[in-house]
Amino acid sequence: MPVYRCNQCGHVSESPVAGTQVPCAACQAHCTVYDTTFYISKLIERYAAAVREIKALKAENTTISEAEAEAASSSAIANPPKTPEPVNSPESPANLATAAQHAGIEQWLKSRQIEAQFDHSNVDTSGYFDEAAQQLGRSYDLFGELIQRVAYAYRKSHTGLNLDLTHSDQKDIQALTTLCRQLYSHTLFARYHYQKAEKVVRLSLQPAPKVRQFFEGAWLEWYALLELLEVLQQRQLVFSCARGVKVLFPNEDVHELDVVALPHGQAPICIECKSGEFRRDIDKYQRLRKRLGIERSRFVICSTDITDEQASSLSAMYDLTFVSIALLPRHLASIV
Structure with a gap:
């Protein structure tokens, strides 16, 4: 049966005679009645044209994207990213x-x-704590007792301590006295004196809180x-x-x-x-x-x-x- 589509409201309906005009059943606007085969063929033509247009647009977008990607790749090759310099x-x-x-x-x-x-x-690390710590840590077998005795003296509120080195060999005595002298020169001890004849090191503790924290674990x-x-x-x-x-x-x-x-x-x-x-x-x-x-x-x-x-x-x-x-x-x- 012939059909019509209202251009006013979009209503679609059937009608007995093709090639005539009838009022729209929905809004009463005048509508032309078409033979069903003719109407469908025209719809197919429009659908095919729309599909071709969509494909052409997709192909154009793909070409543009490929060109952009190629340009970006060329730019990356010409200007490779710089490896960040270590700030530390x-x-x-x-x-x-x-x-x-x-x-x-x-x-x-x-x-x-x-x-x-x-x-x-x-x-x-611009001060002396790091340097002193590395000396102590890398020779802890030798300097461990010194650290423990200094920390104990701080905990007991003592102002100093004496190190008896009479039972140490000459190599260890030299290493210990050199370390104590360096720590004194770096102000980690308030006073250092080595009585060579008695083989006794006399140390006065530095009262500064940061020095105390250093010897107590820092x-x-x-x-x-x-x-x-x-x-x-x-x-x-x-x-x-x-x-x-x-x-x-x-x-x-x-x-x-x-x-x-x-x-x-x-x-x-x-x-x-x-x-x-x-x-x-x-x-x-x-x-x-x-x-x-x-x-x-x-x-x-x-x-x-x-x-x-x-x-x-x-x-x-x-x-x-x-x-x-x-x-x-x-x-x-x-x-x-």
Whole structure:
């Protein structure tokens, strides 16, 4: 049967006679009635034309996109991206003590809804703390007793101490007296005197709070930081580092991270430094590691009170990595 379509309202209906005009059944507007076969053929022609137009537009867009991609590729080849220069270099240690240098770690923690508080001066290597710490740490077997006695004297509010070296061999005496003299020259001791005949070193303690903190444990943090920085710089990596970072979790739990570094393109490394008892804190560190989402090999407990064998055993028992002070540099080199 013939059909019509109203140009006014779009209504479609049938009508008995083709080639006539009839009022629209919906809006009463005049509509021309067409033979059904003729009407369908015209619809097919319009549909085919629309399809050809769409294909032509798609082909044009593809050509433009390919041209843009080719231009971008040529530009990239002609102007390759510059590799970022490490801002943390041995030649510019003061660069570490800036907000910009700490920004990488801050952003990483923020992405986990963890607020961080930094004291930028904690990584300022322009003083003598770092140098002294590295000397103490790298010869801890020899200098460990000195550190322990100085820390004990501070805790007992003593103003000085005497080191009896009569039972030490000449090589160790020379190393100890040289160290004490250097620490005195760097103002870490208030007074140094060596009575050669009696083989006694007399030391007066420096009352400055930062020096006391250094001997009571901060020296180990400095040592861990310096050993970590040395590995990162040997690998020529860009990194963000911090010491003594206070972290606040969403549930308001507060913790402190002794040493943390974020090498570019790698996961963070966290080192907790223990110069005294640590066994009661093992569970706390396991939970902290999991909350931070750091893999066990990169969450390190460095203790002055364990041997390499004990460190290996503890690492097998818990979801943490334990290292002795002597093993720390080797472990850091294996994970960076």
